[in-house]
Amino acid sequence: MGKVLVLFFASGCTTLVYEILWMRELGLLFGNTSHAAAVTLTAFFIGLAIGGIVWGKRAQKLNNPLQTYGFLELGVSVAALGYFLLIPAYQHIYPFLFLNFSGQENIFLAIKFTLAMLFLFPAAFLIGGTLPVMSQYVARDINRMSRKVSILYAVNILGASVGALAAGFYLPILLGIKAAYLVSVGITVLVGIAAIVISKTSDYVSCQTSDQKPPQQSKPDDLLIIGKLGLTELSILSALSGFITLALQVLWIRMFAQVLQNSVYTFSIIVVVFLVMLAVAAALANRLIHSRFSSLKSLTFFIILGASLTAITPLVFDRLTDGLQLYMHTLSWEAYLPQVFALAFLVMGPPLLCLGTIFPIILRLTESFGGSTGETVGKMAAVNTWGAAAGAVAAGFFLLDRFGLWNSIYLIALLYGLVSIYLLGSLLRISGKQSLRFSVVALSLLIATSLFVVNAKKIPMVHLGFVKDKQIVLETWEGSAATVTVVERQGVISEHYMVMNNTYILGGSNDRGLEALQGSFPLTLHENPKNVFFLGMGTGISAAGALAFPLESIIVTELSAEVISASETYFVPYLDGLFADPRVQVLAEDGRNYLYGTNQNFDVIIGDLFLPWKAGTSNLYSLEHFQTIRNSLTEDGIFMQWLPSAQITFNEFAIIARTMRKAFSQVTIWQGDFSPGRSIIGLLGYKQQASISEVAANLNIARPEYNNAALPLLAHYIGSLDTTSFANHPINRDNLPIIEYRAPIVNQNASARLTTYFSGANLARYIVKSKQASFDNQDAYLSEVSQNTRLLPQIGLQLYRKEVLEWRQQHQLANDAFQLFKLAYDNHDEGADLEHFKRRTH
Numbered sequence: 078m079g080k081v082l083v084l085f086f087a088s089g090c091t092t093l094v095y096e097i098l099w100m101r102e103l104g105l106l107f108g109n110t111s112h113a114a115a116v117t118l119t120a121f122f123i124g125l126a127i128g129g130i131v132w133g134k135r136a137q138k139l140n141n142p143l144q145t146y147g148f149l150e151l152g153v154s155v156a157a158l159g160y161f162l163l164i165p166a167y168q169h170i171y172p173f174l175f176l177n178f179s180g181q182e183n184i185f186l187a188i189k190f191t192l193a194m195l196f197l198f199p200a201a202f203l204i205g206g207t208l209p210v211m212s213q214y215v216a217r218d219i220n221r222m223s224r225k226v227s228i229l230y231a232v233n234i235l236g237a238s239v240g241a242l243a244a245g246f247y248l249p250i251l252l253g254i255k256a257a258y259l260v261s262v263g264i265t266v267l268v269g270i271a272a273i274v275i276s277k278t279s280d281y282v283s284c285q286t287s288d289q290k291p292p293q294q295s296k297p298d299d300l301l302i303i304g305k306l307g308l309t310e311l312s313i314l315s316a317l318s319g320f321i322t323l324a325l326q327v328l329w330i331r332m333f334a335q336v337l338q339n340s341v342y343t344f345s346i347i348v349v350v351f352l353v354m355l356a357v358a359a360a361l362a363n364r365l366i367h368s369r370f371s372s373l374k375s376l377t378f379f380i381i382l383g384a385s386l387t388a389i390t391p392l393v394f395d396r397l398t399d400g401l402q403l404y405m406h407t408l409s410w411e412a413y414l415p416q417v418f419a420l421a422f423l424v425m426g427p428p429l430l431c432l433g434t435i436f437p438i439i440l441r442l443t444e445s446f447g448g449s450t451g452e453t454v455g456k457m458a459a460v461n462t463w464g465a466a467a468g469a470v471a472a473g474f475f476l477l478d479r480f481g482l483w484n485s486i487y488l489i490a491l492l493y494g495l496v497s498i499y500l501l502g503s504l505l506r507i508s509g510k511q512s513l514r515f516s517v518v519a520l521s522l523l524i525a526t527s528l529f530v531v532n533a534k535k536i537p538m539v540h541l542g543f544v545k546d547k548q549i550v551l552e553t554w555e556g557s558a559a560t561v562t563v564v565e566r567q568g569v570i571s572e573h574y575m576v577m578n579n580t581y582i583l584g585g586s587n588d589r590g591l592e593a594l595q596g597s598f599p600l601t602l603h604e605n606p607k608n609v610f611f612l613g614m615g616t617g618i619s620a621a622g623a624l625a626f627p628l629e630s631i632i633v634t635e636l637s638a639e640v641i642s643a644s645e646t647y648f649v650p651y652l653d654g655l656f657a658d659p660r661v662q663v664l665a666e667d668g669r670n671y672l673y674g675t676n677q678n679f680d681v682i683i684g685d686l687f688l689p690w691k692a693g694t695s696n697l698y699s700l701e702h703f704q705t706i707r708n709s710l711t712e713d714g715i716f717m718q719w720l721p722s723a724q725i726t727f728n729e730f731a732i733i734a735r736t737m738r739k740a741f742s743q744v745t746i747w748q749g750d751f752s753p754g755r756s757i758i759g760l761l762g763y764k765q766q767a768s769i770s771e772v773a774a775n776l777n778i779a780r781p782e783y784n785n786a787a788l789p790l791l792a793h794y795i796g797s798l799d800t801t802s803f804a805n806h807p808i809n810r811d812n813l814p815i816i817e818y819r820a821p822i823v824n825q826n827a828s829a830r831l832t833t834y835f836s837g838a839n840l841a842r843y844i845v846k847s848k849q850a851s852f853d854n855q856d857a858y859l860s861e862v863s864q865n866t867r868l869l870p871q872i873g874l875q876l877y878r879k880e881v882l883e884w885r886q887q888h889q890l891a892n893d894a895f896q897l898f899k900l901a902y903d904n905h906d907e908g909a910d911l912e913h914f915k916r917r918t919h
Contacts, residue, residue, distance in 0.1 A: 078215060078225075080275055081143070082232045085211060087268050088150065089236030090243070092204055093352075094261040095157060096121065097244040098254060099197060102160070105811060106167055107189045108667030109636060109693050111557035115470055116186055120193035121201050122466035126459040128205020133455015136213035142451070143214045143279050147272030149203050154265040156200035160258065163196045175674025208233070208458050213451030214279075222450045223366045223441035230437060231359035238352035245345020250818040254811070308446055311439050314376075315457045317496060318435040319464030320471070321489055325387065325432070326351055327472035328486050329425055331560065332394055335538075335579040336404040340821035341692045343417055350421040351429065358433020365438070372441045375434070377500040383431030384493030385526040391483045391536050394424050401540040401579055409829040410822045436461060473557040481555045483536050494523050538562060539579045551647060554639035561639040563647045573647055575616050575640070581688060583640065584616035586651050590781020591750055595757070596622030598749065599683050599717035601776060601790060602761060602769075606680040610634075610709070612668035612697070613685025617644040620661075621652040631661045632679075634668035641665055669702050672709045680711050684718040686757060689725055689733075690824045695817030698733045700810050703740035707764055716741070716762040723755045723836040726823045727843070728806065730835045732815060734760060735803040742766050745858055746795040746847065751782065751877050753884040756836045758795065768861045769794075774869060775905075783914050789905055791869035792876070796847030797858045841881050844874050871901040876914060 100117060107113035132149070139145050178185040208230070216225035248257035330347055337343040365375050397420060398404050405416045436457070443453050476485035501520070538553045539562040551563045551573070559577050566572045566587075574585035584592050596619040600606050607629045611620045614635035623631055633655075635641050641663060645656055655661055664671070672682075684706075687694045696702060698718075706716050718737065720730065738744045741762035749757040769791065777787035809816045826832045833839055848870045859867050875898035882891035899911055 080271075081211065081215060082229065084146075084268050084272055084275075085207075085229055085233045086236035086239075087264055088207055089233035090240035091261045091265050091268070093237040093240030094244045094248065094257065095200065095204075097241065098249075098258050098261075099160075101254070102164065103193060103196070104693070105669075105696060106164065106171065107193075108670035109696070111473055112182075112186055113189060113667075115473060115557075116190040117193045117197070118469055119466050120190060120197045122462050122469075123194070124198040124201025125205035126462040126466075128202040129209055129455040129459035129462065131202070131455075132206025133209035133452045133459070136209050136451020136455065137449035139210070139213065139451075141276050141279065142210050144273055144276035146207060146210045146214065147269045147274075147276060149206050149210060150265050150269030150272060152203045153200050153207075154262045154269065156203060157258070157262050157265065159196070159199065161255075167192060167196075172674050172676065175671075176676060179671075179674060205459070205462070206455075209451040209455035212454040213449065216450045219447055219450055219453065220444055222444055222453065223437060224363065226440055226450070226454055227359055227363040227366060227437035231356045231363065234352055234359060235356040238349050238356060241345055241348045241352060245341055245348065249814060253813045308443065311443055312457065312460045314496065315436060315439050316460040316464035316467075317492070318432070318439070319461035319466075320468035321464075321493065322355075322432055322468065323465040324468035324472040324476070324489055325428070325486070327469055328476070328482060328489070329390070331477065331482055331578075332391070332424075332486075333421070335401050335560065336398045337417060337580075338406075338413075338690060338821055338825065339578065339580065339692060340690045341817055342414070342821055344692050346414070346417050347421055347425075350418065350425055354422075354426050354429035355433040358430045359437050361430065362434040362437035362441075365434070366441050372438050373500070373503065376438045376442070377497055379431040379434045379438070380493055380500065381497040381522060383428050383435075384490050384497055385522055386428040386431060387493060388487060388490035388526050389529070390424055390428060391486055395536045397423060401537060403540075403580055406825075406828050408825070409831055410825045412829075413825050477555045477557060481553075482538070482560065490526075494527075497523065539564065539576055552643070554642050556637070556639045558637040559639050561637065561643045563643050573651075575643055575648070577637070577640065584618060586616075586618075586648070589618050589651050590785070592616065592618035593622030594778075594781065595619040595685075595719055595749060596683060597625065598622075598747070598778065598793075599681055599715065599759070599761065600626050600628075601778065602717075602773070603681050603715055604713070604773075608632075608677070608679045608681075608711075610668075610672070610679045610682045611685070612672075612682065613687065614640060614644065614663065615685060616648045617652050617655050617663075618648065619683070619685065620663075621655045624653050624655065624658060624661075628660055631658070632671075633661065633663045634666045634671050635663070636665075636667055638665040669697060669705065673705050675709070677709075678711045678714065679709055680714050682706055682710065682714070682716045684716070686719050686721045688721070689729055689816050690820035692817065695809060695814040695820075696811060698736065698809050698816050699814070700736050700739055700808055702811075703737050703762070707740050707762070710764045712764060713767075714764050717747075718760045718762070719749060720758050720760065721755075722758050722840055723834050724824065725820065725835055726827065726832055727835045727839060729816060729820055729823065730758075731803040731806040732809050732819075734798060735806050736809045737762055738798045738800065738802060739808055743858070744798040746798070748793045748795055748844070748873055748877065751780070751873070751880050753837045753841075753877070753881040756840055756877075758840070766857075768858050771862050771866060774859075774862050774866050786911075786914060788872065788876075789869050791859075791862070791866060792873035794848075794870045794873070795844050797856050837881050837884065841874075841878055844877065848874055865904065868901060869905060872898060872905065875901055 099121070100114065103117045104114060107117065136142060174188060178188060211229060212222065212226045215229055216222045244257070248260065252260065330344070333343070333347055395401065404420060405413055408416060439457060440454065443457065472485065476488065480488060538555070538560060539550060541548045541564065547567045548564050549567065551565050553560065553562045560579065562576045564574045564576060566574065572585055572587040575583040577583055596611070600609065600623055606626060609623055609628055609631050611631070611633040614620060614633050620631065620633045649656065656663065684697065687697050689695070689698065710716060720733065722730065734744065737760050741764065743763040743766050745761045747759040747761055749759050774789065774791040776790040778790055778793065779785040780788050807815055823832055827834050875894050879891050879894040879898060882894055898914065902911060
């Protein structure tokens with residue numbers, strides 16, 4: 078059996094690699110909305126379930142199940158290669174589908190589901206058949222099924238955990254998505270061929286032709302279950318096991334999102350730990366099956382204990398994270414990862430150790446009813462998979478919306494408890510007084526857990542430690558996309574902040590002027606903007622900055638519907654009528670996906686500040702995305718991508734800048750904020766070569782952080798990129814998501830002060846170097862302005878130097894920089910009042 082276990086380990090590994098890469102690629106195609114992810118996952122699970130039923134029925138009739146398993150794996154590899162045909166085909170027809178159905182959400186979702194089925198079903202159907210067919214091979218005698226299949230199941234899940242680790246940590250960044258996919262296909266082919274070769278020497282004899290008698294009979298107390306706990310009840314238990322497992326996975330992923338970095342790495346850690354504990358639990362069940370313990374009592378015990386441990390996970394999590402504080406954020410990357418692994422094991426490990434035993438023990442109980450191994454395993458695996466699909470959808474789209482995170486976990490624990498009470502009733506009916514003591518202890522544990530949870534402190538949804546002043550939570554939205562909270566900081570003037578997943582402030586009323594400038598500044602750089610597109614919304618204040626312009630249409634897309642609800646509920650006073658303006662459409666949509674599908678062209682497209690280390694955000698900094706944006710612009714259109722320079726290092730900036738320059742004819746760099754600690758810079762892409770006019774360069778921009786004192790537009794200019802800029806840095810692509818894998822590491826190390834962000838002195842040094850070209854008449858973007866106007870960038874440089882030096886408490890040097898600022902400004906506007914620039918008001 079050793080060779081078979083190696084094959085099934087590899088099969089589990091490749092299956093998880095496929096699943097993760099499929100979800101990623103279909104997310105790019107269908108949009109990274111929670112609804113699109115749900116239809117993809119459901120299509121995959123349907124294929125698995127139907128495959129389990131169909132191949133399970135056929136398994137008993139097979140003369141050589143191992144050979145059939147090998148052909149199934151080869152079939153999976155062929156079906157998986159369809160990826161390279163179906164993905165380009167969908168990309169070709171997507172604009173047509175978007176144009177005709179994007180306004181009909183349910184129909185469009187149904188079309189996406191149909192396409193997902195077309196893409197995923199063949200491979201998933203074959204993958205679903207591997208467990209029942211292999212089970213038939215290792216345990217042709219039904220009475221030995223659970224002993225053999227439980228260890229087979231454990232090894233397969235352990236392989237899946239390795240696949241999740243490989244796909245989450247290594248393969249995409251080392252090989253690229255397509256090459257990683259092809260490696261998985263290659264491994265699948267090898268598994269299939271190896272299984273066929275091994276099957277040639279197999280001594281398998283079908284039960285239909287064998288004269289052997291079953292070597293072992295079921296335990297007496299399990300035989301008593303017939304008529305009391307039948308196959309229907311066991312099937313329901315199997316479905317509930319799948320439902321609870323996937324529902325908890327969805328809920329726990331959201332729970333960990335409140336305190337972790339939310340990168341591709343931390344997401345992978347949660348999945349890996351989840352699978353490892355299920356594998357350990359299956360191995361534990363295998364030992365119990367070999368022991369003299371009653372299977373029904375064991376099942377009841379683990380469900381009761383699992384209910385109790387699940388119920389206290391929010392309390393354990395709250396305690397271990399010290400009230401939902403950002404977890405271990407000051408550790409280096411090498412120290413951070415083990416801490417995240419440890420947190421995941423401590424929180425999820427105990428309940429999963431109970432949950433993972435349920436399916437193998439159910440298989441043990443089904444032995445009493447006879448039948449074939451393959452058909453029994455196929456049916457039970459299918460209903461388990463149906464339950465898993467239902468659990469994932471219910472948790473993401475119903476439980477979170479209706480009950481919130483913590484209450485949803487408690488409800489899952491309650492469901493656990495109700496199942497255990499039913500099983501206790503079955504035990505009492507079967508064995509009476511023999512199970513009375515066990516039942517009393519079990520009920521006492523459930524009651525004690527319930528009382529403990531009811532009387533425990535209320536767990537918040539947001540940690541209120543990110544600002545010092547008194548704060549209150551006004552409202553929290555918990556939905557399928559995110560958990561969004563609006564917080565009020567009380568003072569002489571109350572201020573509102575919007576927080577996503579407890580870790581990231583999307584914006585606030587205190588920064589209204591600066592946020593509005595992110596919307597208005599790019600429009601100033603276009604001669605006659607009419608149609609504008611905002612990629613990302615946040616509070617909505619940036620989009621509101623565009624309302625003062627004589628525009629014809631403004632489209633704002635936001636991935637999280639919860640963010641839109643929060644904005645409309647609490648930020649309307651700061652939005653100048655954004656939601657009431659007839660020119661404005663606010664859409665809960667994937668902006669990248671929208672631009673790929675629409676046939677509308679825009680004069681200006683503005684990309685919000687996106688956290689580069691967040692899982693999925695790398696797609697918004699990829700070459701393919703920038704090319705889609707370029708194709709969505711009018712001939713004289715421009716695209717502004719704002720970057721949080723205080724959240725990236727120079728290397729990430731250089732990668733993004735080079736990638737954008739690859740897509741656009743011209744890219745210029747602008748300074749959006751003169752704050753040394755949280756600077757933002759803008760990359761402005763032009764569809765065609767352009768130069769700034771004398772009039773535009775001298776336009777005054779009111780700076781809200783200096784009491785709206787004016788700076789000339791060109792004072793914000795840093796420089797222009799040519800085709801050789803950052804040539805030694807790689808290009809970020811969908812196929813090679815460098816930013817997604819590099820940014821989390823440098824961000825963590827920067828938090829640990831092992832490296833520095835691209836702000837403060839680092840940004841000032843880069844600005845000095847970049848602006849030298851404008852002084853030397855080498856910048857084609859400034860070809861139409863006078864020599865005196867070419868000196869305007871010096872104003873911004875000296876102002877920023879002054880701010881950086883003051884921040885570093887080098888006051889004399891800061892004063893010298895301010896004098897240089899005044900001198901440069903006098904050349905532009907002699908006698909201007911510059912007192913407002915001495916001190917920032919924000």
